[in-house]
Amino acid sequence: MAEASRTSEAHRDAVFARWVIFSPARSRRPTDLKSHGPANPSPGPDDGAPKPSCPFCLGRESECAPEIFRVPAPDESPSWRIRVIENLFPALRREAAPPAPEDEEPVGAGECAVRGFGFHDVVIETPHHEVRLWDLEAEGVRDVLLAYARRVQQLAEHPAVKYVQVFKNQGASAGASMAHSHSQMLGTPFVPPSVTSRLNCMKEVFERSGKCSLCAVVSKDILVSETHNFSAFVPFAASYPFEIWIVPRQHSSYFHETDQDKVLDLAGLLKSMLQKLLPQLSVIGGFEIGSGCHINPVFPEDAAKILREIDGS
Amino acid sequence: MAEASRTSEAHRDAVFARWVIFSPARSRRPTDLKSHGPANPSPGPDDGAPKPSCPFCLGRESECAPEIFRVPAPDESPSWRIRVIENLFPALRREAAPPAPEDEEPVGAGECAVRGFGFHDVVIETPHHEVRLWDLEAEGVRDVLLAYARRVQQLAEHPAVKYVQVFKNQGASAGASMAHSHSQMLGTPFVPPSVTSRLNCMKEVFERSGKCSLCAVVSKDILVSETHNFSAFVPFAASYPFEIWIVPRQHSSYFHETDQDKVLDLAGLLKSMLQKLLPQLSVIGGFEIGSGCHINPVFPEDAAKILREIDGS
Numbered sequence: 219m220a221e222a223s224r225t226s227e228a229h230r231d232a233v234f235a236r237w238v239i240f241s242p243a244r245s246r247r248p249t250d251l252k253s254h255g256p257a258n259p260s261p262g263p264d265d266g267a268p269k270p271s272c273p274f275c276l277g278r279e280s281e282c283a284p285e286i287f288r289v290p291a292p293d294e295s296p297s298w299r300i301r302v303i304e305n306l307f308p309a310l311r312r313e314a315a316p317p318a319p320e321d322e323e324p325v326g327a328g329e330c331a332v333r334g335f336g337f338h339d340v341v342i343e344t345p346h347h348e349v350r351l352w353d354l355e356a357e358g359v360r361d362v363l364l365a366y367a368r369r370v371q372q373l374a375e376h377p378a379v380k381y382v383q384v385f386k387n388q389g390a391s392a393g394a395s396m397a398h399s400h401s402q403m404l405g406t407p408f409v410p411p412s413v414t415s416r417l418n419c420m421k422e423v424f425e426r427s428g429k430c431s432l433c434a435v436v437s438k439d440i441l442v443s444e445t446h447n448f449s450a451f452v453p454f455a456a457s458y459p460f461e462i463w464i465v466p467r468q469h470s471s472y473f474h475e476t477d478q479d480k481v482l483d484l485a486g487l488l489k490s491m492l493q494k495l496l497p498q499l500s501v502i503g504g505f506e507i508g509s510g511c512h513i514n515p516v517f518p519e520d521a522a523k524i525l526r527e528i529d530g531s
Numbered sequence: 532m533a534e535a536s537r538t539s540e541a542h543r544d545a546v547f548a549r550w551v552i553f554s555p556a557r558s559r560r561p562t563d564l565k566s567h568g569p570a571n572p573s574p575g576p577d578d579g580a581p582k583p584s585c586p587f588c589l590g591r592e593s594e595c596a597p598e599i600f601r602v603p604a605p606d607e608s609p610s611w612r613i614r615v616i617e618n619l620f621p622a623l624r625r626e627a628a629p630p631a632p633e634d635e636e637p638v639g640a641g642e643c644a645v646r647g648f649g650f651h652d653v654v655i656e657t658p659h660h661e662v663r664l665w666d667l668e669a670e671g672v673r674d675v676l677l678a679y680a681r682r683v684q685q686l687a688e689h690p691a692v693k694y695v696q697v698f699k700n701q702g703a704s705a706g707a708s709m710a711h712s713h714s715q716m717l718g719t720p721f722v723p724p725s726v727t728s729r730l731n732c733m734k735e736v737f738e739r740s741g742k743c744s745l746c747a748v749v750s751k752d753i754l755v756s757e758t759h760n761f762s763a764f765v766p767f768a769a770s771y772p773f774e775i776w777i778v779p780r781q782h783s784s785y786f787h788e789t790d791q792d793k794v795l796d797l798a799g800l801l802k803s804m805l806q807k808l809l810p811q812l813s814v815i816g817g818f819e820i821g822s823g824c825h826i827n828p829v830f831p832e833d834a835a836k837i838l839r840e841i842d843g844s
């Protein structure tokens with residue numbers, strides 16, 4: 219579409235079936251509120267490590283909730299490279315009784331409450347306070363991904379765990395409370411709302427067209443980078459400016475079933491995408507909260523072009 | 532349920548069918564990132580008005596996008612009390628060609644893009660820079676609500692407008708770019724995602740039980756306040772701490788069809804709820820973005836109890 223006609227557009231993708239409004243003109247609006255925009259970006263890496271008060275640093279393991287497993291250092295010093303531990307302030311608790319199958323009522327039955335059973339773990343990605351995930355070599359990032367996969371596999375075997383969400387908060391404006399590089403995993407006793415939307419939408423598309431929405435999704439103009447096994451691109455209905463998805467190029471249903479050698483390929487791509495990432499640019503307002511529809515000032519092709527040109531390293 | 536057993540719980544409501552995790556223990560987690568938590572709360576009211584640079588102030592009407600209608604002052608001075616104007620930086624544009632009915636493809640057909648047609652208006656709630664919505668008398672709040680209703684009615688008559696979302700951003704941490712008290716309305720050429728979820732869920736509940744999820748929803752423990760015609764309560768699956776919904780006690784499908792005298796009743800309740808509202812307490816992190824499931828540290832009954840006890844006035 220010609221640049222001039224692109225004042226704004228609404229897109230609905232074939233993955234979530236979620237409408238997003240693209241409106242470049244919005245980014246020119248004025249503000250008289252000083253602190254508009256996301257809070258302070260995350261502070262830069264500290265100079266010294268370990269930080270006296272950080273329980274995720276090497277040597278302070280006793281201040282953490284129990285360890286689930288660790289990836290040892292090859293030379294035993296430092297004594298670990300990655301630790302998967304319990305979250306000391308879990309949103310869901312492994313000691314709670316799992317809901318019985320009959321506890322979860324169908325949607326049409328009305329309100330439903332289940333006990334707070336589930337698993338909430340923290341993955342400490344490095345023993346060093348000042349190192350960020352993308353500072354690691356591709357092999358180091360691979361080992362973090364393999365730790366995710368191993369823990370997802372363990373949780374998948376629990377009959378009451380219906381989904382595992384892996385996530386990473388980087389910096390205070392992204393909600394992080396701890397500066398030391400880490401990610402988290404939540405194994406839930408229900409399928410979360412966005413996952414249900416995605417499954418329903420992709421099923422409907424498949425039934426109608428015989429196509430997998432994710433396999434079919436990547437066109438050249440939204441592509442950021444590609445490896446033998448994975449594509450990184452800005453989704454057609456991106457909710458946030460510079461949002462990036464990484465999907466396998468061959469059809470594959472489960473992250474934790476990815477071949478071990480493909481995981482190194484993924485790790486290299488993830489590292490380079492993290493190096494390109496721009497600070498969070500937009501705040502969610504009342505329209506997004508009320509309607510579930512995001513307003514994104516950057517069209518996916520424009521974001522992809524900028525991301526292709528950034529050399530993050 | 533006894534206090535001791537309530538370490539955490541997951542709730543799914545009968546309105547959105549959306550899971551939320553309630554986890555009071557989460558609020559005790561430590562942080563080593565200084566700026567954790569929402570950005571600076573909104574600045575207090577200014578001392579002087581009009582503010583030299585604010586286009587929403589009385590006397591600066593020529594710096595605004597065109598007026599749609601105004602509510603005049605009874606004595607002609609100041610010359611208006613409320614103005615509904617076009618948004619100068621609209622997310623959707625009234626000049627764009629509306630999508631033809633065949634432009635919107637069914638979900639199963641895959642990706643879908645429509646031109647950025649729609650209406651994006653601003654409601655200036657007062658001519659005075661320092662006055663906030665809840666500083667107005669109930670009659671003043673009523674007139675703002677009546678201005679919404681009148682504009683919704685106008686937009687509803689446009690065949691290509693499928694939904695109108697009214698929303699208000701208060702303060703920078705809520706995403707507001709303008710300090711002067713205002714709200715916004717977006718008339719969209721599609722039904723937004725959360726509205727679709729709500730309609731689908733409520734339809735399913737109705738077909739199964741014959742009940743309206745909203746009429747059935749209010750129990751004493753989550754009630755904050757009640758008038759003859761409206762209830763204000765913390766929803767069973769509140770996404771945010773101290774979230775409040777106001778719903779009519781008699782079944783009613785459209786806000787803009789509310790009786791004129793009921794609107795004064797609603798305005799009084801809205802004013803008193805706004806006076807009780809606490810600053811935004813939580814930031815959304817990766818789990819919420821990825822899964823669509825919120826983690827709320829305050830159980831609805833506990834939030835309702837606190838809100839009942841606050842004298843906001």
Ligand SMILES: Nc1ncnc2c1ncn2[C@@H]1O[C@H](COP(=O)(O)OP(=O)(O)O[C@H]2O[C@H](CO)[C@@H](O)[C@H](O)[C@H]2O)[C@@H](O)[C@H]1O
Nearest residue numbers: 273282283305306307387393394395396560814816817818
């Ligand atoms: N000694 C210790 N041992 C083990 N674990 C420890 C620990 N000290 C702290 N922790 C845990 O470490 C985690 C650090 O997590 P993050 O910094 O990624 O964000 P957090 O979960 O606080 O909240 C952000 O992410 C969540 C989920 O997206 C949002 O709900 C929330 O609003 C947002 O601020 C916390 O969950 C904390 O409980």
Ligand SMILES: Nc1ncnc2c1ncn2[C@@H]1O[C@H](COP(=O)(O)OP(=O)(O)O[C@H]2O[C@H](CO)[C@@H](O)[C@H](O)[C@H]2O)[C@@H](O)[C@H]1O
Nearest residue numbers: 247501503504505586595596618619620700706707708709
């Ligand atoms: N002279 C003038 N005449 C007419 N209109 C004028 C004007 N000067 C400014 N405006 C408009 O006034 C509006 C003020 O709105 P708010 O302060 O409520 O939040 P804003 O829409 O900026 O964004 C927040 O809300 C939206 C929607 O929820 C989010 O997308 C976004 O991230 C968040 O920051 C702006 O939309 C602006 O375009």
